[in-house]
Amino acid sequence: MEKWYLMTVVVLIGLTVRWTVSLNSYSGAGKPPMFGDYEAQRHWQEITFNLPVKQWAKFINPDWIALHTSRGYESQAHKLFMRTTVLIADLLIYIPAVVLYCCCLKEISTKKKIANALCILLYPGLILIDYGHFQYNSVSLGFALWGVLGISCDCDLLGSLAFCLAINYKQMELYHALPFFCFLLGKCFKKGLKGKGFVLLVKLACIVVASFVLCWLPFFTEREQTLQVLRRLFPVDRGLFEDKVANIWCSFNVFLKIKDILPRHIQLIMSFCSTFLSLLPACIKLILQPSSKGFKFTLVSCALSFFLFSFQVHEKSILLVSLPVCLVLSEIPFMSTWFLLVSTFSMLPLLLKDELLMPSVVTTMAFFIACVTSFSIFEKTSEEELQLKSFSISVRKYLPCFTFLSRIIQYLFLISVITMVLLTLMTVTLDPPQKLPDLFSVLVCFVSCLNFLFFLVYFNIIIMWDSKSGRNQKKIS
Amino acid sequence: MAALTIATGTGNWFSALALGVTLLKCLLIPTYHSTDFEVHRNWLAITHSLPISQWYYEATSEWTLDYPPFFAWFEYILSHVAKYFDQEMLNVHNLNYSSSRTLLFQRFSVIFMDVLFVYAVRECCKCIDGKKVGKELTEKPKFILSVLLLWNFGLLIVDHIHFQYNGFLFGLMLLSIARLFQKRHMEGAFLFAVLLHFKHIYLYVAPAYGVYLLRSYCFTANKPDGSIRWKSFSFVRVISLGLVVFLVSALSLGPFLALNQLPQVFSRLFPFKRGLCHAYWAPNFWALYNALDKVLSVIGLKLKFLDPNNIPKASMTSGLVQQFQHTVLPSVTPLATLICTLIAILPSIFCLWFKPQGPRGFLRCLTLCALSSFMFGWHVHEKAILLAILPMSLLSVGKAGDASIFLILTTTGHYSLFPLLFTAPEKKNLFLIGWKLSTCLAWGLWKSAVNLYSLSPPGR
Numbered sequence: 023m024e025k026w027y028l029m030t031v032v033v034l035i036g037l038t039v040r041w042t043v044s045l046n047s048y049s050g051a052g053k054p055p056m057f058g059d060y061e062a063q064r065h066w067q068e069i070t071f072n073l074p075v076k077q078w079a080k081f082i083n084p085d086w087i088a089l090h091t092s093r094g095y096e097s098q099a100h101k102l103f104m105r106t107t108v109l110i111a112d113l114l115i116y117i118p119a120v121v122l123y124c125c126c127l128k129e130i131s132t133k134k135k136i137a138n139a140l141c142i143l144l145y146p147g148l149i150l151i152d153y154g155h156f157q158y159n160s161v162s163l164g165f166a167l168w169g170v171l172g173i174s175c176d177c178d179l180l181g182s183l184a185f186c187l188a189i190n191y192k193q194m195e196l197y198h199a200l201p202f203f204c205f206l207l208g209k210c211f212k213k214g215l216k217g218k219g220f221v222l223l224v225k226l227a228c229i230v231v232a233s234f235v236l237c238w239l240p241f242f243t244e245r246e247q248t249l250q251v252l253r254r255l256f257p258v259d260r261g262l263f264e265d266k267v268a269n270i271w272c273s274f275n276v277f278l279k280i281k282d283i284l285p286r287h288i289q290l291i292m293s294f295c296s297t298f299l300s301l302l303p304a305c306i307k308l309i310l311q312p313s314s315k316g317f318k319f320t321l322v323s324c325a326l327s328f329f330l331f332s333f334q335v336h337e338k339s340i341l342l343v344s345l346p347v348c349l350v351l352s353e354i355p356f357m358s359t360w361f362l363l364v365s366t367f368s369m370l371p372l373l374l375k376d377e378l379l380m381p382s383v384v385t386t387m388a389f390f391i392a393c394v395t396s397f398s399i400f401e402k403t404s405e406e407e408l409q410l411k412s413f414s415i416s417v418r419k420y421l422p423c424f425t426f427l428s429r430i431i432q433y434l435f436l437i438s439v440i441t442m443v444l445l446t447l448m449t450v451t452l453d454p455p456q457k458l459p460d461l462f463s464v465l466v467c468f469v470s471c472l473n474f475l476f477f478l479v480y481f482n483i484i485i486m487w488d489s490k491s492g493r494n495q496k497k498i499s
Numbered sequence: 500m501a502a503l504t505i506a507t508g509t510g511n512w513f514s515a516l517a518l519g520v521t522l523l524k525c526l527l528i529p530t531y532h533s534t535d536f537e538v539h540r541n542w543l544a545i546t547h548s549l550p551i552s553q554w555y556y557e558a559t560s561e562w563t564l565d566y567p568p569f570f571a572w573f574e575y576i577l578s579h580v581a582k583y584f585d586q587e588m589l590n591v592h593n594l595n596y597s598s599s600r601t602l603l604f605q606r607f608s609v610i611f612m613d614v615l616f617v618y619a620v621r622e623c624c625k626c627i628d629g630k631k632v633g634k635e636l637t638e639k640p641k642f643i644l645s646v647l648l649l650w651n652f653g654l655l656i657v658d659h660i661h662f663q664y665n666g667f668l669f670g671l672m673l674l675s676i677a678r679l680f681q682k683r684h685m686e687g688a689f690l691f692a693v694l695l696h697f698k699h700i701y702l703y704v705a706p707a708y709g710v711y712l713l714r715s716y717c718f719t720a721n722k723p724d725g726s727i728r729w730k731s732f733s734f735v736r737v738i739s740l741g742l743v744v745f746l747v748s749a750l751s752l753g754p755f756l757a758l759n760q761l762p763q764v765f766s767r768l769f770p771f772k773r774g775l776c777h778a779y780w781a782p783n784f785w786a787l788y789n790a791l792d793k794v795l796s797v798i799g800l801k802l803k804f805l806d807p808n809n810i811p812k813a814s815m816t817s818g819l820v821q822q823f824q825h826t827v828l829p830s831v832t833p834l835a836t837l838i839c840t841l842i843a844i845l846p847s848i849f850c851l852w853f854k855p856q857g858p859r860g861f862l863r864c865l866t867l868c869a870l871s872s873f874m875f876g877w878h879v880h881e882k883a884i885l886l887a888i889l890p891m892s893l894l895s896v897g898k899a900g901d902a903s904i905f906l907i908l909t910t911t912g913h914y915s916l917f918p919l920l921f922t923a924p925e926k927k928n929l930f931l932i933g934w935k936l937s938t939c940l941a942w943g944l945w946k947s948a949v950n951l952y953s954l955s956p957p958g959r
Contacts, residue, residue, distance in 0.1 A: 042530070045530055046529055380525060384526050385526075388522045
């Protein structure tokens with residue numbers, strides 16, 4: 023059957039799932055006075071609409087955004103409007119990027135490309151956060167994906183532009199900035215710094231500076247205003263972490279209350295150093311040996327390092343890691359599926375707070391079934407398939423009996439899944455004990471953190487042991 | 500890991516399709532539901548709290564019991580599970596009670612009963628000849644048929660949004676058709692008899708069953724030219740068929756016969772006072788008739804042929820369910836609609852009798868009976884179009900000509916279900932997306948059918 027026809031069906035399925043999830047409750051529904059992210063987005067609309075630029079939105083009901091009086095506004099029509107804006111943004115930016123990305127994948131059959139698109143579009147984390155909890159992540163992630171696409175297909179300038187737009191839309195995208203920088207720098211070095219490489223470098227610098235200037239122009243009028251924007255964007259005053267999140271500091275905090283013991287600037291330095299130490303090897307390798315595959319894997323490991331070690335991380339930031347993992351779904355289906363399941367699980371406390379249990383369970387199961395059926399993931403657990411062959415060969419030079427790597431990984435997967443299912447059941451059915459009211463959230467974060475550490479090690483191994491000979495031996499699936 | 504794959508059963512595409520659509524149904528739980536939700540809650544309450552003698556007399560709520568006794572027993576069994584979810588829903592006086600647990604229970608009961616539908620689809624797939632096919636999964640007739648039936652968009656919105664229990668009923672019908680294809684006629688007849696006593700709307704297709712079973716089962720052999728061989732009439736078969744139907748009916752109506760309530764039951768089952776058309780007109784012949792009547796009356800008023808005082812006050816387009824008289828054209832009685840329906844199904848019945856073409860001919864006749872009854876029946880609901888679409892799906896995977904007709908039928912039929920999604924635009928968005936999906940699927944079916952069966956001439 024024609025590719026475009028099946029792809030349309032896949033996109034329509036993705037849209038249907040998104041719309042049905044959006045029929046559920048949203049963050050902070052009916053919970054004055056703070057409400058939640060939904061109210062936050064509405065509030066930002068209120069601000070941007072009422073201060074200068076007034077012309078564009080005459081067709082929108084003015085009651086929704088009347089300055090001051092519309093705080094906490096909740097009505098069916100307004101909910102429909104907000105949900106529709108998310109869907110349109112998704113449809114215009116994120117979904118075309120996914121479709122184009124899957125079509126541009128090399129060395130796989132048409133059927134696998136379409137299956138890949140289906141799995142990416144069914145990833146539960148993004149659907150639940152954007153359409154359930156309510157946010158506009160698909161815009162920034164979409165732009166970042168356009169950036170990746172551009173750079174992988176050698177349209178470096180357009181790719182950089184797209185990525186700058188992504189950063190200026192949501193500063194979280196800075197998690198992805200380092201790999202972009204290193205890859206482009208590596209490309210410039212490869213082309214020779216005295217010829218084409220230098221030209222490329224200059225062009226890229228101009229594009230980046232120009233796009234930043236354009237976006238920030240209205241706020242450059244006063245130095246104080248610029249500083250205020252920066253302070254709002256990077257709230258270092260808020261502390262090492264907020265609420266429960268599946269990163270190292272929160273997990274550490276369970277045993278040793280570092281948030282209270284160490285002073286603020288020590289915490290900043292500690293997190294800064296650990297983040298950069300963990301991502302340095304991969305980035306250096308990317309500069310020295312720039313390749314599309316290395317770029318994608320470095321995106322994963324960088325974003326994961328930031329998530330695990332950085333300052334003031336929110337649990338939703340895992341989406342920044344999930345997007346690059348979706349991109350490598352076709353190369354390591356087993357590990358990617360596992361990671362994406364854990365990433366959705368790590369947001370469980372947040373989803374339960376928004377009463378999204380049913381959509382979470384359903385979309386996770388649908389995603390799992392889609393991946394298993396499309397990629398037959400359980401048959402791809404050999405060392406070769408997991409891209410660990412070169413690593414295990416190196417280890418076997420010192421430990422000849424190291425032959426059971428894939429079986430260990432399979433058992434770890436089973437344990438991980440069983441733990442996740444059990445924890446979900448416990449969180450939903452049982453009440454936590456009086457003395458430890460946050461017990462289940464902390465357990466969820468702790469287990470997710472352990473999983474993420476394992477993945478950090480795994481992805482770094484792949485990057486470091488990836489060599490040109492390894493790539494030649496790769497089978498065409 | 501292989502054990503895990505087998506355990507999850509997802510290596511098989513059929514399981515993946517069935518599981519996928521079940522998950523989609525779970526996502527549809529918080530969507531809009533119509534008054535049919537309250538109807539079924541009321542029936543749960545009636546069958547649970549009242550004795551049998553009161554079932555067809557109870558009228559506290561306007562949604563009185565108007566399905567045959569087997570469905571009432573089904574609600575009775577459900578009510579015993581319902582009491583663990585929310586006891587309050589079983590109170591007859593709790594009108595419009597819809598707590599979140601009630602909603603959850605009712606929605607899950609529909610999703611659960613669809614297991615029968617999945618089983619029936621599996622049986623139908625076995626009856627499809629899949630020999631001349633390509634290697635692509637998406638071109639196999641079994642795959643296409645499974646998608647068209649399991650993911651039938653009309654069934655999804657009628658059952659899982661609007662709220663009804665058509666899934667397992669259609670499952671019974673498809674199962675009886677499959678049994679007839681597999682030459683297990685007694686089972687097929689039994690299943691259809693049971694189905695009739697669950698929902699009597701399937702009387703629309705009863706003539707096809709009757710004629711087919713009489714002609715192709717009771718007459719055991721044909722003459723070489725295909726015409727009837729009178730000597731091969733088998734009394735045994737006729738009597739066993741009659742016995743099956745009689746026993747099923749006795750089981751169903753027996754208790755009410757003993758209580759002398761049959762007239763009441765029939766008046767509930769066949770409410771002719773409800774009027775020629777439903778509140779929302781089904782797109783059938785009488786809708787056109789009504790529209791013509793309206794147009795003529797407007798013209799007549801403008802041209803002063805009609806006296807405004809003589810126009811009856813009851814309006815057909817008021818959205819109410821009641822009887823009314825036509826102004827210009829002759830009024831239509833139930834008898835008239837019956838005669839029109841009978842005339843419409845006569846050609847296909849004749850063909851089924853005089854030139855039987857095996858189970859395929861039966862299926863064609865069944866589809867035509869369903870369509871004719873839809874076009875000319877009394878008080879037809881627009882949901883009845885599903886009665887034609889589902890059997891037609893089975894035909895469409897056989898021939899390119901059928902596939903073309905099916906494409907038109909399914910697109911317009913599903914489009915005509917639009918008024919069922921009555922509320923906010925958000926639901927209409929879902930409808931549009933789903934409708935595009937189903938149209939894409941049907942189009943893909945047609946394309947692949949044209950590719951596969953390009954050797955056979957379209958239409959016969």
